Amino acid sequence: MPGVQVTKTQWLNFGGADSLVSLLGRKILIVDEVDDSRKTLVYAVAELLKDIRTQEIQAGMQPGESNTEIGIFVVYNKEKPKAEELPEAIMRNYYPAATTPDRWLFFPWDCTTDISVHTELSK
């Protein structure tokens, strides 16, 4: 059910001791199709920051010392009071392609029938 609770079902193996991918010093862009309550983005940023901190410790650095930057791109940002807020430093790199009123957006992949039915309905 949307807007209730974020559940982590998949994640990239960034933080693990066996990870081959270094996040340190990178500019990382999180991409999502819609920012609604903002809970998903806040959760994703928190998880990513945990991985960055883990790698910093593994590299013998202090937290934040790697100057790794996180940015966000969303196709739609719903203009509404958000349930959760992102850190200011991340909002400086927050890029919505479009801002929309607080309405439910119906994406092609939400379609339960054949995509051609969706195309007809959209005409």
Ligand SMILES: O=P(O)(O)OC[C@H]1O[C@H](OP(=O)(O)OP(=O)(O)O)[C@H](O)[C@@H]1O
């Ligand atoms: O700002 P929020 O209120 O958190 O909503 C935004 C999230 O909702 C949608 O995911 P959804 O929960 O439908 O999961 P899914 O994309 O994995 O189906 C969308 O992909 C965003 O990640």
Ligand SMILES: Nc1nc2[nH]cnc2c(=O)[nH]1
């Ligand atoms: N499909 C869809 N998923 C969402 N998740 C949060 N808001 C929305 C929305 O407007 N449409």
